[in-house]
Amino acid sequence: MDFKQEKEIAEFWEKEKIYRTDFGKKGIFSIDTPPPTVSGKMHIGHAFSYSQQDFIARFQRMKHGIFYPFGTDDNGLPTERLIEKINNVKSKKMSRKEFIELCLKTLKKITPDFIQDWKNLGISADYEMYYSTIDKKTQKISQEFFIDLYMKKEIYKKEFPTIWCPECQTSIAQAELEDKEQATLFSTLKFLCNNKELLVATTRPELLGACVAVFVNPKDKRYKWAVGKKAKVPLFNFEVPVFEDESAEMEKGTGVLMVCSYGDKFDVDAINRKKISPKIILNKDGTLKIKGYGGMKTKEARKKILEDLGNNELIKEQKSISNIVNVHDKCGTEIEFIPTEQWFIKILDKKKQLIKQGEKIKWHPGYMFKRYKNWVEGLDWDWNISRDRFFGIPIPVWHCKKCNEIILAGKDELPVDPLHTKKICPKCKNIAEGESKVLDTWATSSLTPQIAGSLTKNKIKIPYSLRPQAHDIIRTWAFYTITRSYLHENEIPWKNIMISGFATLGGQKMSKSKGNVVAPQEVIEKYSADSLRFWAAGSKLGEDMDYQEKDLVTGKKFVNKLENASKFVFMNMGGYNGKKPKKLEPLDKKFLIELERTIWLVTSYFEEYEYSRAKFNIEDFFWKFFCDYYLEIIKKRIYHGTGNKKLSAQYTLYRSLLTILKLIAPIMPFITENIYQQYFKKNEKIKSIHLCEWPKYGKDWIKKWDDKKIISHANELTLFIDLLTQIRAEKSKAQKPMNSECILTINKINYNDLKDVLEDFKNVTNAKEIKQGDFKVEFI
RNA sequence: GGUCCUUUAGUCUAUCGGUAGAACACCUCGUUUACACCGAGGAAGGGGAGGUUCGACUCCUCCAAGGACCACCA
Numbered sequence: 001m002d003f004k005q006e007k008e009i010a011e012f013w014e015k016e017k018i019y020r021t022d023f024g025k026k027g028i029f030s031i032d033t034p035p036p037t038v039s040g041k042m043h044i045g046h047a048f049s050y051s052q053q054d055f056i057a058r059f060q061r062m063k064h065g066i067f068y069p070f071g072t073d074d075n076g077l078p079t080e081r082l083i084e085k086i087n088n089v090k091s092k093k094m095s096r097k098e099f100i101e102l103c104l105k106t107l108k109k110i111t112p113d114f115i116q117d118w119k120n121l122g123i124s125a126d127y128e129m130y131y132s133t134i135d136k137k138t139q140k141i142s143q144e145f146f147i148d149l150y151m152k153k154e155i156y157k158k159e160f161p162t163i164w165c166p167e168c169q170t171s172i173a174q175a176e177l178e179d180k181e182q183a184t185l186f187s188t189l190k191f192l193c194n195n196k197e198l199l200v201a202t203t204r205p206e207l208l209g210a211c212v213a214v215f216v217n218p219k220d221k222r223y224k225w226a227v228g229k230k231a232k233v234p235l236f237n238f239e240v241p242v243f244e245d246e247s248a249e250m251e252k253g254t255g256v257l258m259v260c261s262y263g264d265k266f267d268v269d270a271i272n273r274k275k276i277s278p279k280i281i282l283n284k285d286g287t288l289k290i291k292g293y294g295g296m297k298t299k300e301a302r303k304k305i306l307e308d309l310g311n312n313e314l315i316k317e318q319k320s321i322s323n324i325v326n327v328h329d330k331c332g333t334e335i336e337f338i339p340t341e342q343w344f345i346k347i348l349d350k351k352k353q354l355i356k357q358g359e360k361i362k363w364h365p366g367y368m369f370k371r372y373k374n375w376v377e378g379l380d381w382d383w384n385i386s387r388d389r390f391f392g393i394p395i396p397v398w399h400c401k402k403c404n405e406i407i408l409a410g411k412d413e414l415p416v417d418p419l420h421t422k423k424i425c426p427k428c429k430n431i432a433e434g435e436s437k438v439l440d441t442w443a444t445s446s447l448t449p450q451i452a453g454s455l456t457k458n459k460i461k462i463p464y465s466l467r468p469q470a471h472d473i474i475r476t477w478a479f480y481t482i483t484r485s486y487l488h489e490n491e492i493p494w495k496n497i498m499i500s501g502f503a504t505l506g507g508q509k510m511s512k513s514k515g516n517v518v519a520p521q522e523v524i525e526k527y528s529a530d531s532l533r534f535w536a537a538g539s540k541l542g543e544d545m546d547y548q549e550k551d552l553v554t555g556k557k558f559v560n561k562l563e564n565a566s567k568f569v570f571m572n573m574g575g576y577n578g579k580k581p582k583k584l585e586p587l588d589k590k591f592l593i594e595l596e597r598t599i600w601l602v603t604s605y606f607e608e609y610e611y612s613r614a615k616f617n618i619e620d621f622f623w624k625f626f627c628d629y630y631l632e633i634i635k636k637r638i639y640h641g642t643g644n645k646k647l648s649a650q651y652t653l654y655r656s657l658l659t660i661l662k663l664i665a666p667i668m669p670f671i672t673e674n675i676y677q678q679y680f681k682k683n684e685k686i687k688s689i690h691l692c693e694w695p696k697y698g699k700d701w702i703k704k705w706d707d708k709k710i711i712s713h714a715n716e717l718t719l720f721i722d723l724l725t726q727i728r729a730e731k732s733k734a735q736k737p738m739n740s741e742c743i744l745t746i747n748k749i750n751y752n753d754l755k756d757v758l759e760d761f762k763n764v765t766n767a768k769e770i771k772q773g774d775f776k777v778e779f780i
Numbered sequence: 781g782g783u784c785c786u787u788u789a790g791u792c793u794a795u796c797g798g799u800a801g802a803a804c805a806c807c808u809c810g811u812u813u814a815c816a817c818c819g820a821g822g823a824a825g826g827g828g829a830g831g832u833u834c835g836a837c838u839c840c841u842c843c844a845a846g847g848a849c850c851a852c853c854a
Contacts, residue, residue: 179853186854202854215854248854257854264853324853367784371849374783378850471848502848509847538793538803543785544847548792550804557817568814616794620802628819639813725820732821737810 001559003525006670010119013673014127018688021126023459025065030464031057032449032494033125034477035071035133037078038107042117044510044547045470047520049500051536053468054123055611056498058666060465061124062694067460069129069452072115074107076441077168077330079134080391086110092169096390096419096436103391107134117521122529122669124690129455133444134393138451139415142444143396145488147408149345150397154487155385157406159341161261161268161278162384163326166286166298167333170388171342173440174381175476178329181322187306188254188317192232193242198223199316201253203323205309206301207260208233209290210281212271213240215248215257222255234314235305243274262337265380282338284388298336343386343395343437347483351376357482360492364609365542368471368499372482375475383480385443392438394418400425400432407432446480449493464494471499471542498609501544510547518547530668531555537615537667558619559671562661565627566675569653572638576650578683585637585645586756588652590717591630593710595621595656599697602663611667618663626656629721636763658684659695716753720761723750727765730777743769745776 013019031053036046060066073079080091083103091099115127131138149155162171184203191198191214200214214231216223223242230239247270248257259270261278271278281290286297292308293301309315326335347354354376363369386395394417396409405427409416418434425432444451453460462485469477478497485493502509505516523532534555539545584592598621605614634649641649658680665672669690676689686692723746731738744767746754751772754761762770768780 200854204854253854255854259854266854326853370784374850378782475849540794546792548804551792553817554803557815560817561815564815564818566814571814613794616802624802627814631814632819635813728820729822732809735809738820739811 001528001530001563001671001674003528005674006122006524006529007120009670009673010122013124013688013690014119016687017128018690019061019068019124019126021067021069021129021456022065023067023456027064028067028460029057029060029064029466030067030460031069032452032464032467032481033069033071034469035073035131035445035448036114036118038072038074038111038114039078039082040110041114042121042520044503044518044520044523046117047121047523047532048503048536048545049468049470050118050121050123051533052500052541052611053466053498054121054533055537055614055666056466056468056606056609058124058669058690059606059694061690062662062665062692067129067452067456067464068125069131069455070115070118070123070125070127071131071133071448071452072111073133073441073445074111075134075392075444076438077170077387077389078441079103079107080389081168081330083107083391091390099390104134107132120524120529121520122533124669129452131451131455133441133451134391136415137454138444139393141451141454142393142439142447143409143414143416144411145447145450145484146396146439146443147411148488150408152487154346155343156346157341157343159339161337161339162342163381164284164336164338164340165328165331165333166282166284166336167331168328168389169284171338171340171384171386172328172335173384173442174379175442175479176329177326177335178332179324180327180332180334181324184321184323185306186253186319186321186323187309187315189234189309190314190316191234191256191258193226193229196225197316198226198231198242198256199254200256200258202258203321204260204263204302205305206288206293206298207263207281208258208305209236209288209293210260210262210279211236211240211258212261212276212279213259213274214242215245215259215270216242216255217246217248217250218244220248220250220255235309235312245270245274262339264337268337278339280339282336284338284340286333286336298334340388342384344382344384345443345483345487347383348379348381350483350486351379354479354483354486357486357492361482361494362496364496364498365540368474368497368542371471371474372478375479383483385440386437387440388436389438392441393444395435395437395439397435398423398425398432399435400428400430402430403428405432442476442480445477446484448481449485450488462489462491462493465496467494467497469497469499471501474499496609499542501539501542504544504546506546523552527552527556528559528670530559530670533667533669534558534615537611540612541609555668558623559668561623561627562664562668562671562675565622565631566657566679568631569657570679573650573654576647576654578654579651581644581647581651583644583648584652585648585760587633587717587720587760588648590713590720590757591625592652592656593713594625594717595659596697599659599663599695603694603697606666615664615667618660618667622660622664626660629724630656633760633764637760661689662692662695665689716757719750719753720757723754723761724764726775727777734777734779736779739766741766741768741780743767743771743778743780745771745773745778747775748772 057066057068083106086106164171186203187205188199188201191200211233226242227244229242231242232239259267261271262268281288283289287295288301327333328335355373358372396416398407398418405425407423423432449462449464481493485491510517531552535551598617601617602614637645637649661672661675673689
């Protein structure tokens with residue numbers, strides 16, 4: 001079984017529409033599939049987490065039928081950056097129309113190949129239940145929901161110093177910030193107050209021109225003399241007030257804090273609190289608009305200003321420190337705070353309710369809820385949903401410049417681009433101006449349950465059964481989706497959320513910049529998709545897992561073992577009619593009971609999203625129990641046996657192999673399908689193993705364990721295997737082959753317990769005779 | 781600074797408080813009517829200190845190391 005055969009199987013699935021949603025089935029399990037960001041190729045992290053969700057999807061399909069849509073996230077900043085890279089262009093240097101066309105054209109070209117990676121991995125989504133977060137239908141939904149929130153007064157527009165990326169030239173959300181450590185000069189500057197030096201330490205001297213106040217702590221006796229007076233800003237020579245404020249910490253720097261518009265979040269807060277009017281010296285591209293430094297980028301200006309300060313002997317002290325700055329996660333650029341008009345969704349007033357909503361959802365693993373809760377509790381800003389970019393869903397709004405009226409699009413005209421549609425202000429009859437900002441991707445992807453649901457004519461509604469996703473986007477995707485479902489429908493979006501971890505290499509998170517990436521495409525070609533999935537099934541849910549090539553080898557061996565075992569079974573099926581024998585041989589019965597217990601275990605684990613335990617149990621049962629014990633035990637019966645003895649073994653082989661294949665099918669869909677098609681389909685009649693019914697087990701195994709008959713079967717099987725192991729050990733010790741003839745002596749109690757299965761025991765040990773007495777193995 | 785996770789054989793990973801179980805690697809042997817991508821057997825393990833308990837890898841406290849997220853970041 002190799003990559004090429006897997007491809008053929010994938011084509012078969014596609015052609016036969018094996019994964020088409022069957023709305024006729026009862027109790028459909030609905031999945032809010034993550035739409036991957038179109039970014040060239042699938043990476044191994046995708047392969048890891050999508051495999052894990054697919055295990056659950058395939059299991060549920062065999063139990064109930066499922067709704068498993070597939071979307072791609074292809075608007076917003078990440079996509080713009082990709083398009084810019086592929087085409088080597090800069091969006092801000094093109095016309096909006098031109099750039100949007102280029103985006104759509106490029107996406108059309110690259111998306112099919114991108115999705116193909118998911119198909120090659122065997123992700124069993126219904127690819128016809130497809131949406132893209134930029135397609136017309138999605139735009140309509142996203143705009144409709146925007147209008148809904150606006151009408152509910154949950155959206156507002158405000159001029160506010162927002163987190164701004166000078167590189168991408170857009171405002172961004174709190175969730176898009178990352179920390180970056182860097183070396184900076186920490187300079188102590190000479191302000192003048194009453195002709196005395198007032199020393200202020202700063203890492204951002206380029207903002208001197210934007211200084212609006214100086215704070216000292218009210219408890220700080222060192223600076224009492226300056227409070228209430230004016231301080232002269234070095235180099236710029238304008239005066240700013242000196243205030244007392246608790247926020248100035250005495251131990252930091254000189255204890256004197258310079259407030260600028262805007263150096264950080266704190267400045268924003270301080271300036272609002274003290275009602276100081278800001279001095280804005282930064283342009284949106286991060287350059288300064290101030291005499292002497294105009295047009296310089298902040299870093300350049302910083303250098304020049306320090307030089308100028310130095311030349312005027314205005315620097316008291318300077319040292320090099322390492323400090324942490326906030327950067328934009330998409331481009332790594334230091335963010336600024338620039339006042340712009342933006343659209344916000346009110347969330348700060350709903351923290352409690354949002355935590356409550358989170359509590360109603362079952363988190364797998366449970367502790368992931370705490371991460372969600374932490375994030376909600378730590379929120380400082382309302383959710384900024386507008387972006388000053390081109391390729392996104394337009395905000396369906398017009399402004400009347402004259403009377404300040406805001407005009408919403410009508411629901412029947414959606415989707416709409418306000419820049420391409422003219423509106424007359426209903427109040428003053430002037431021409432209104434279309435909003436040029438677009439919605440942030442998250443403002444749309446937070447609606448994936450509603451978007452996917454619309455593909456089913458709303459047969460599928462929230463709450464879905466499951467949201468699978470990785471832990472890095474709890475604060476964004478999970479949080480925003482919970483928020484939207486709450487705001488629009490006062491409902492949770494899903495009943496369960498399953499959080500997967502990351503694939504690491506040598507304990508390190510894989511990233512292109514570190515150069516430690518493993519391409520799943522190459523792994524699939526070398527080891528097969530089943531092996532890759534087998535590896536992904538090895539980690540406990542939520543845990544990161546280290547990529548190790550040996551794990552792929554293990555997966556490949558498993559595929560091979562399945563193939564060989566199946567080959568053996570069907571080599572010996574001659575004359576078997578598929579019927580159950582009148583009476584099962586005792587050993588076969590015991591074996592089938594053990595199989596049933598495994599079904600029970602595996603089912604319970606899959607139901608709890610514990611696919612790694614499910615995998616472990618099937619693997620163990622198949623390899624150890626089925627191959628190493630059962631096949632060896634019944635070989636003689638199969639080769640030389642006749643009548644019911646042979647038939648019973650054949651029946652047991654057929655049923656148990658098919659069951660094993662079904663149990664492992666969610667994890668290894670290709671090899672199981674292959675074997676099913678080759679051997680089982682003609683009897684079972686169902687088109688694909690993945691449409692077969694999940695194996696059943698007697699109702700309640702926990703109760704069954706109290707059943708004396710079952711216990712004695714299990715005990716006898718255990719005894720059988722224990723004795724077999726002892727005999728094999730004796731043969732090993734004597735350096736004899738496993739099939740060497742011998743005379744066995746076992747104690748009387750064991751002998752009686754094994755009476756039913758003594759013939760099988762004799763066969764597998766190749767004993768000529770079994771005597772009663774002290775344990776002994778004699779070789780002939 | 782806060783919240784959370786992890787720490788088990790050389791490596792990687794499991795184990796409702798009751799003799800720690802696999803896999804890879806290692807050692808010894810065997811096998812050709814499913815499989816050398818095999819079979820049998822072997823050696824090898826719980827970060828540190830306390831506590832709860834008849835009994836702790838498992839529960840609690842503290843410490844140490846690693847990781848994630850958040851906060852701080854003049």
